[in-house]
Amino acid sequence: MSLLSLTIGFVAPIIFALSINELPHKHYKKIIQTISYLPHFISWVVAGSMIFMMLSNEGIVNDILMRLNLIAKPIPFLTNGKYYWVIYTLANIWKGIGWSAIIYLSAISGVDMELCEAGATDGMGRWGMVRHVIIPTIMPTIVILWILGIGGILNAGFEQHLILGNASTQNYWDVIDTYSYRYGIQLGYYSIGTAVGLMKSVIGFALVYITNRFCRKHLGTSAF
Numbered sequence: 001m002s003l004l005s006l007t008i009g010f011v012a013p014i015i016f017a018l019s020i021n022e023l024p025h026k027h028y029k030k031i032i033q034t035i036s037y038l039p040h041f042i043s044w045v046v047a048g049s050m051i052f053m054m055l056s057n058e059g060i061v062n063d064i065l066m067r068l069n070l071i072a073k074p075i076p077f078l079t080n081g082k083y084y085w086v087i088y089t090l091a092n093i094w095k096g097i098g099w100s101a102i103i104y105l106s107a108i109s110g111v112d113m114e115l116c117e118a119g120a121t122d123g124m125g126r127w128g129m130v131r132h133v134i135i136p137t138i139m140p141t142i143v144i145l146w147i148l149g150i151g152g153i154l155n156a157g158f159e160q161h162l163i164l165g166n167a168s169t170q171n172y173w174d175v176i177d178t179y180s181y182r183y184g185i186q187l188g189y190y191s192i193g194t195a196v197g198l199m200k201s202v203i204g205f206a207l208v209y210i211t212n213r214f215c216r217k218h219l220g221t222s223a224f
Contacts, residue, residue, distance in 0.1 A: 001156040001175070004089045006149055012093045014142065017104035018130055033105070036098025047095055048163035052078065055087065078164070081172040088160060088173070103145065107138040143221040151208035154200050176200060 016036070023029045039047065054060045057074035065071045077083045115133050124132065158177040165173040176196060184193020216222035 001085055001088060002153045004085060005092060005156075006146075006153065008089055009093055009096075010146065010149055013097050013100035014104055016097050017101040017108060018134065020101065020105065021108050021134070022126060022130075033098065033101070037102065038098070039095045040099035042095070044095075044159040044163055047091065048160070051087065051091060051164060079166065079168040081169040084165070084169045084172040087164065088157065091160065091164070092157070103141065104138060107141040108134060111137045139219075140221045143215050143219055147208060147211045147215060147222070150211045151204040153207060154203060 020029055020033055023032070052059070055077040056062070057076065061077070062071070062074040066074070075083075077087065111134055115137075116129060119129050119133055154176055156175040156177070157173075158175075158181070161173040161175060161178050165178075180193045180196035183189045184196070212222045212224060
C-alpha cells in the first residue's frame with residue numbers, strides 16, 4: 001500500500017496540477033481547484049460512509065453495473081480482499097489529490113516566463129513546454145516531497161483501515177499502525193505500542209537520510 005502511494009498516489013497530484021495549469025480560463029481553474037481540495041476537509045468517517053454507500057452490494061456502483069447488464073449479481077467490493085488495495089489507493093487519491101496539487105501549482109507559478117516565451121518562439125508545443133520547461137523547473141519540489149514520502153513509507157494508513165476494513169479483509173489491511181493500536185491500546189500492552197512507534201520513527205529517519213544522500217549525489221537536489 002505504501003508503494004502504491006509512492007507511485008500512483010504520488011504521481012497523480014503532479015499530473016493533476018499540470019492539467020489544471022493547462023486550462024485556458026482562470027475562472028475554471030479556480031472552480032476545479034476548489035472542488036478538488038474540498039475532500040481534504042472531510043473526515044474519514046464521512047468519506048468512509050460515502051464509499052460504503054457507493055460500493056456496498058446495494059450501492060450505486062453495483063446498481064449501475066447491473067442496470068447496464070455488465071454483471072449478473074452484486075460484486076462484494078468491501079468484503080473481498082482483492083479489491084481492498086484498489087479501494088484504499090483510489091480513496092486516498094480522491095481525498096488528497098487537490099490538496100497535494102497546491103504545492104505543485106505554487107511551484108509551477110514560479111516558472112520563468114522568459115523560458116516559456118523562448119520555447120514558444122522555437123515552435124515548442126504545449127507538451128514540449130511541459131516536458132522541457134515546467135517539469136525541470138518543479139523537479140526540485142518533486143524530489144523533496146518524494147524524499148519526505150519515503151520517510152513515511154511505514155505509514156500505510158490508520159483511520160482508513162478502521163473504517164473501510166472488516167474481518168473478511170483483515171489480511172489485506174492490517175498494517176503496523178493498526179497492529180500497534182490493537183496490542184498497545186485495546187489489549188493494554190503499552191510497551192509494545194511505544195516500541196513500534198519508536199522503531200517506525202528510527203526507520204523513517206534512516207530512510208530519509210539515505211534517500212536524501214542518494215538524491216543529492218545523483219540528482220543534485222536534497223531536502224537538507
